[in-house]
Amino acid sequence: MNITRIEAIPYSIPYVHPLHFASGSVTEADHVLVRVHTDEGIVGTADTPPRPYTYGETQKSIVAVIEDIFSPQLSGLDAFARERMQTVMDRTFHNQTAKGAVDIAVWDAIGQLLGQPVSTLLGGYTDHMSVSHMLGFKPAEQLLEIALEFRETYGITTFKLKTGRHPVSLDVEAARVLREGLGPEARIYMDANRGWSANEASEVLRLTADLGMEFLEEPDDAREVMGRRRLVSTSPIPIAADESAPNLGTAAKELLSGGANLLAIKTARSGFTEATKIVGLAEGLGVDVYVGNQIDTQVGTIASVTFGAAFSHTSKRAGELSNFLDMADDLLAEPLRIVDGKIHVRDVPGVGTVIDEDKLAYYRAR
Ligand code: MUC
Ligand code: MG
Numbered sequence: 001m002n003i004t005r006i007e008a009i010p011y012s013i014p015y016v017h018p019l020h021f022a023s024g025s026v027t028e029a030d031h032v033l034v035r036v037h038t039d040e041g042i043v044g045t046a047d048t049p050p051r052p053y054t055y056g057e058t059q060k061s062i063v064a065v066i067e068d069i070f071s072p073q074l075s076g077l078d079a080f081a082r083e084r085m086q087t088v089m090d091r092t093f094h095n096q097t098a099k100g101a102v103d104i105a106v107w108d109a110i111g112q113l114l115g116q117p118v119s120t121l122l123g124g125y126t127d128h129m130s131v132s133h134m135l136g137f138k139p140a141e142q143l144l145e146i147a148l149e150f151r152e153t154y155g156i157t158t159f160k161l162k163t164g165r166h167p168v169s170l171d172v173e174a175a176r177v178l179r180e181g182l183g184p185e186a187r188i189y190m191d192a193n194r195g196w197s198a199n200e201a202s203e204v205l206r207l208t209a210d211l212g213m214e215f216l217e218e219p220d221d222a223r224e225v226m227g228r229r230r231l232v233s234t235s236p237i238p239i240a241a242d243e244s245a246p247n248l249g250t251a252a253k254e255l256l257s258g259g260a261n262l263l264a265i266k267t268a269r270s271g272f273t274e275a276t277k278i279v280g281l282a283e284g285l286g287v288d289v290y291v292g293n294q295i296d297t298q299v300g301t302i303a304s305v306t307f308g309a310a311f312s313h314t315s316k317r318a319g320e321l322s323n324f325l326d327m328a329d330d331l332l333a334e335p336l337r338i339v340d341g342k343i344h345v346r347d348v349p350g351v352g353t354v355i356d357e358d359k360l361a362y363y364r365a366r
Contacts, residue, residue: 001042001079001359006102007035008048008066009346019136019295020103022164022195023243026295030328032098033299033360036105038079044109045353046101047331049268054243055096059365062098070102079109081287096246096269097294103271104351109232111350123310124270128342132158132187132318133325134293135170137165140177150322155341158187158318160217161203164195172207179197179211187318191217191242198227205235215262216246218242222259228247229258238262244291246270251278253301255287264292265314266301267307275307283313291319298332300325301343302352304321305336309345331355331363 010032018027029049050057051135078298085106089099111118119127131158135143143161150156160294161178163171171190178188178357190213190350192201200270201219215238222228222244232239245251246269252262263282267275282289294300301321308321321343325332336343346352 001038001040001109003074003079003106004037004039006071006105007037008063009035009360010063011331011360011363012365013297013330013363014031014328015326019134019323019326021136021191022193024051024263029220029295029297030059031073031102031297032059032066032363033331033355034066034080034101034105034263036102036109038109042109042112044079044105044107044112044350045109045299045355046104046303046351047268047297048101049294049296050096051097051294052185055246055269056094057097061095065092065095065098065101067363068100070098070271072076074102074361079106079113082106085327086273099268100269100271100274103273104267107272108134108351108353115349117345117347117349118272118307118351119306119310122276125312126315127347129291129305129308129315129321130158130318130345131321131341133322134320137163140174143174144177144181147178151182154322156322157185157341160239161188161190162193162322163190164192166205168196168200168204170203172236175213176209177209182207184212187214188212192219194218194221194243196220198224198231201231202234205237209236209273213237215240217264219246225257225259232258232261238288240264248274248277248281252281255282255285261287263287263289264288265307266292266294267303268294270298272307279311279313279356287322288317290317291321293320293323297322297327298330298336299353299355301336302340302346303334305343305345306351314319316366320366325366329359329363331359
């Protein structure tokens with residue numbers, strides 16, 4: 001099965017509840033749907049979220065790199081030659097989520113050809129992922145209301161609190177209100193998206209020490225190496241790398257240089273092929289991972305579920321798989337459902353990404 005062309009379709013779907021966090025805001029899912037066409041007539045699909053404040057990509061840059069560079073370079077290749085594709089795409093620097101989507105779409109095509117769920121092909125560990133819900137910047141009482149509603153409606157008991165604000169007391173207060181309102185059983189962790197300095201993060205850890213925060217993600221800019229190392233070595237809870245470890249090389253660097261001792265795995269930026277290597281690296285080093293969210297649509301989320309459920313190491317912790325609930329609409333023909341705090345893998349060939357073509361026609365940007 002050879003690749004014949006790769007299509008990049010920009011589209012935009014508004015958010016009902018926009019997400020605000022220390023490095024940016026998302027009010028519209030102005031994403032790119034990637035379609036890998038093959039000579040078997042099979043089409044693999046994946047979603048690409050432009051996050052300029054994290055990876056430097058935009059909707060236009062993703063369309064351009066896929067149509068102008070990756071499509072001509074990969075056309076004619078056997079879709080099973082995933083390592084060769086990685087090598088070809090690596091000739092182009094950066095463009096992390098564009099590369100990730102091409103890889104996922106190729107896996108989707110392979111699963112369809114073989115008549116197997118991709119989750120089975122990747123590792124087949126389990127059939128579901130537990131869900132963690134991400135809470136953006138809002139007043140503390142509103143955050144608690146949302147968390148209680150999500151627990152009641154979807155059975156979600158793990159929450160990621162977006163932090164990194166000034167004064168830090170805003171976030172400390174939010175953590176306290178959530179812990180008191182949700183009780184001791186809820187799992188709560190924080191993500192500052194580099195909003196603090198290392199010293200501010202230390203101060204927050206001191207002020208939240210009695211609140212049972214599970215870990216702290218990307219507290220400060222990891223490039224400020226000494227501050228980050230000092231923080232990791234003195235923190236009583238793990239410090240997770242997210243945007244500082246978007247690929248295998250940076251993940252290795254951050255873990256080995258003491259910049260983090262926990263890793264977020266995001267299929268949107270690593271695809272399945274590179275994410276598998278990152279998980280292996282972490283597992284071998286005895287470092288925990290969790291499946292993160294790139295503020296994904298249902299198309300992106302189904303890919304994260306497919307990958308997360310495939311491995312023991314990625315399915316141990318709840319994955320961030322519920323941001324799509326804040327969107328006005330989505331593209332999957334059969335919507336994802338969260339029941340008892342879980343999303344199940346689809347027992348269908350491929351990733352299970354069947355697109356509602358009418359919706360795509362309605363939301364596409366060109
Ligand atoms: C996250 O975990 O940081 C916000 C920015 C981004 O790149 O991803 C999201 C969520
Ligand atoms: Mg993060």
